[in-house]
Amino acid sequence: MEFNTKHRKLSKTKNSVRTPASTKPRLTKKRIVTRKRKCVCFPENYSVVEFPSIWNELRQNGQLCDGTIVCRDMKSIRIHRAILSAVSPYFKAIFINSLKKGQPEETEIFVDVPSYYMSLILDYAYTGTCTVTAENVEYLLPYADQFDIVGVIQSCCQFLLQELRPHNCLGIFKFAKYYFCGELEKRGKLYIRQNFSRILKECNEFKSLSYDELEDILRDDELNVRNEEIVFQAVKTWVEHDIETRRKYIPSLLSCVRFGHISYKYFKSKILQWQPVVEDEKCQEALYPAVVFLTVLDSRPGTEADLNDPLARPRIPYEILFAVGGWSAGSPTSFVETYDTRADRWFLSIHMDLTPRAYHGLCTLNNLIYMIGGFDGSDHFNTVRCYDPVANTWHERACMYQARCYVSVVAHGGLIYALGGYNGRTRMSSVERYYPDKNQWEMTTAMNKQRSDASAASLSGKIYIVGGFNGQEVLSSAEVFDPDTKQWSFIRSMISPRSGVSLIAYRDCLYALGGFNGYSRLNTGESFNPQRGGEWQEVTEMFSARSNFATVLLDDMIFVIGGFNGSTTISHVECYDGDTLEWYDAAPMNLNRSALSACVLAGLPNARSFSYLAKAVPAAGADQAHHS
Structure with missing residues (x-):
């Protein structure tokens, strides 16, 4: 879908609806120029009206019609003037001849619009809906704008919002700007900012931007x-x-x-x-x-x-990394550190309403962070806490059925899965999953193996778990869960047994990194492509050996954070680039810690408050220096 506003400048003129003869009514230019409509792109700005089915029945049967619209292709369409006037102030003004007081009302008008588009507009007038497609939206929206039909404008804007892609977003943005669809323009600009690298590669319209538009971006x-x-x-x-x-x-x-x-x-x-x-x-x-x-x-x-x-001056990161809790200086901590990848800086914040814990699970769902289970040095938790980074608040959520530390956690299909772990007595094979809408946990199919200190990841509709400890031995085995059949099955075992391992899905492969093999901490890693099967393949070694560390995807790279190297907890952070197949150093955390968890949230509306610009530059606002 390509958009070009230049070649249709004439269609923007609001008084382009004309009757063929001078005896037919015309709206004066004054009415059009002074009309200042606020943005109505999206439903929150507009109340939805119920459309009685009898209206369309009368239209289809040609009953009780009291007006005619003649289209550009000279096709006549019989209509009910009151119904069309109800959705369009424009047509109401023409039909009642409001600009010629005392003159008879009009019953037949000509519109310089093809009958196909007029029929779509009438579909909306009679039923409250009309079919918007990639083929018609570029013309339908200007016609709806011309006739002041808010509902059709909304339908077009909703459609365009869903159609935003790197190859067409610049055209949609200009289109929205031209037709004063403020909310669509705003969201289009946001999409351009967030996907700029892909736009540069994929969008032909990039080279046609004006200087001002490019500089603004x-x-x-x-x-x-x-x-x-x-x-x-x-x-x-x-x-x-x-x-x-x-x-x-x-x-x-x-x-x-x-x-x-x-x-x-x-x-x-x-x-x-x-x-x-x-x-x-x-x-x-x-x-x-x-x-x-x-x-x-x-x-x-x-x-x-x-x-x-x-x-x-660093830009504001689109993705914010959160590292939560963990074991530091001989005890669990409640500290949260956030990482600004554009500045390569970590910021430490103390969350007073967060109890210290380590060996917990962490995942994100709907731009919220869920902290699951864990251990505080004496108690094994079945509790769940949820952090809203916009409101900067923690809230309790429903507890799990079983206490779990050394738990593996993964978000999949809108649910959160807690797999295995240790309840203070035994290593578990049980699995439960959380429904955020109902705030409820339910037990689901247990794994084939008892696993604590394992790691899980979601890839291509399935959940994978590798390694861990069963109470007697460190495991190299791996399993996959199909949520549709609720069945677990083994996949190829890893090259090395790994406990305190990190598993992450990256570019269609699973990467199992670091961990403890029963004798020493590992700096090795291995990858597995479930689509191709075969063996696990060794990957480039990390700089630091580590177990019980955190792993996230950030900037299309794998970041490994903190952990235990066999003698001490560490703050070291490094990242793996799948293009170069190499590891690079990143700034270390402020705290040495292991048994921490981390996650990444993208597109936060308050991303600036977690950035270097808010935290380290007085000019950016001292009141934002500590968000926690």
């Missing part, structure tokens, strides 16, 4: 880009599409790139050597502060960039 603090090289690539792609016309914008667009987050090597080879920069002194002048900044930084290995410098 690239300067946005909330632009979701894994690195600033992507921003430079966007500038380069846009400029080179029409180099002669757009050359003059390069200095200004280069200032949208936050060079403090670009490597000196890339800057030197790709940016300073870009031909338009080589040829233009103004471009070189624009880059001079970045040259100085990056040269100084490069000359001092190990030095971190000053994030308060405008050149290194």
